[in-house]
Amino acid sequence: MAFAINLALLVLGTAGALAAFGGETWRKTEEPLHVRITKRGWFAFCCMMVTLALGITKEIRSNHASVKAVAQQQELRENLTRTTAELIDTRAKLAAVEPNILEAMVVATAGLRRESDFSTPHISGEVSVPLVSGRTGRPLALYGGDQIDYYVFCDEGAGRTVGFPFGQRRLGLVLSVGATSYRLTEHGRQMIIGPVGEAMPAALHNPDRVSGCSLKMLIESADRTREASQLEPLLRMIREAKATSGPR
Numbered sequence: 001m002a003f004a005i006n007l008a009l010l011v012l013g014t015a016g017a018l019a020a021f022g023g024e025t026w027r028k029t030e031e032p033l034h035v036r037i038t039k040r041g042w043f044a045f046c047c048m049m050v051t052l053a054l055g056i057t058k059e060i061r062s063n064h065a066s067v068k069a070v071a072q073q074q075e076l077r078e079n080l081t082r083t084t085a086e087l088i089d090t091r092a093k094l095a096a097v098e099p100n101i102l103e104a105m106v107v108a109t110a111g112l113r114r115e116s117d118f119s120t121p122h123i124s125g126e127v128s129v130p131l132v133s134g135r136t137g138r139p140l141a142l143y144g145g146d147q148i149d150y151y152v153f154c155d156e157g158a159g160r161t162v163g164f165p166f167g168q169r170r171l172g173l174v175l176s177v178g179a180t181s182y183r184l185t186e187h188g189r190q191m192i193i194g195p196v197g198e199a200m201p202a203a204l205h206n207p208d209r210v211s212g213c214s215l216k217m218l219i220e221s222a223d224r225t226r227e228a229s230q231l232e233p234l235l236r237m238i239r240e241a242k243a244t245s246g247p248r
Contacts, residue, residue, distance in 0.1 A: 116135075117134060117221075118133075118134040118217060119217045120214065120215065120216050120217070121204060121214070121215050123173070123206060123213040125210070125211035127205065127207065128203060128206070129203075131204055131217075139201060140201075140202045142178075142194075143192065143197065144195045144197075144200075145191065145194075145196055146219050147189060147221070148175075148190045148191075148219055148220075149189050149217070149218045149220070150175075150188060150189075150190070150216065151187050151215075151216045152185070152213055152215050153216070154186075155212035172208030172210055173210065173213075174204070174206075175204055176203045176205055177194065177200050177202045178193075178194045179194075184215075
C-alpha cells in the first residue's frame with residue numbers, strides 16, 4: 001500500500017508539473033477565475049489536489065504505523081523484562097534445591113518394586129516382532145531383576161494346545177533378553193536374568209509364525225538405574241543454577 005501511494009504521488013506530481021509547463025493555465029481576462037482557467041490549468045489543479053490528499057493520507061498512515069511500532073516495542077520490552085524476571089526466579093528456586101535430597105530419595109526407595117515400563121506389540125505372523133517401550137517410544141530395553149507380567153490375547157485358532165499346565169497354550173513365542181530366552185504361554189510372570197543396572201535389548205521371536213495375537217507386557221523393577229537417569233538432567237540444571245548464583 002505504501003509503495004502504491006508513493007508511486008501515485010510521483011506520477012501525479014510529474015503530470016501536474018508537465019501540464020503547467022510551457023502553456024497557459026488561465027486566460028488573462030476580467031472573467032471570474034473559474035471561467036478563466038483553461039483545461040490545462042484544471043488538469044494541473046486536479047493533479048495537485050489529488051497529490052495533496054495522497055500526501056496527507058501517507059502522513060496519517062505513517063504516524064499510525066509509528067505509534068503502533070512504539071507500542072509493539074514497549075510490549076516487547078515488557079515481555080522481555082517479565083521473562084527475564086521469571087528466569088531469574090526459576091534459577092533461584094533451582095539453586096535453593098539441594099541435589100543431595102533427590103539423590104537420597106533414589107537411594108531410600110531402592111528395593112521398592114514399581115511399574116517402570118510397558119509394551120503392547122501386535123503379532124501378525126512375523127518371525128521377529130519389534131518391542132517398543134511405551135514410555136519412550138524407543139526399542140524396549142530390560143534390566144536384570146525386572147519382573148514381567150504378560151498376557152497374550154489371540155483370535156480363535158491362534159496358537160496350539162500342547163498340554164501346558166492349567167490349560168494354558170504354548171504359542172511358540174519366545175522373549176529374548178540379552179543372552180537369555182524365555183518361552184511364553186498365554187499368561188505368566190517372568191523375572192529377567194542378567195546384570196543389574198545394565199540395559200539389555202529385548203526382542204520377541206515368533207518361529208511358528210503365530211498371527212492374530214496381541215502381547216501385553218507390564219515391567220516392574222526395583223532397579224533405580226532408570227530413576228537415576230531420568231533425574232540426571234534435573235540434577236544437572238540444579239547444579240548449574242547453584243554454580244551461577246554463587247555463595248550466599
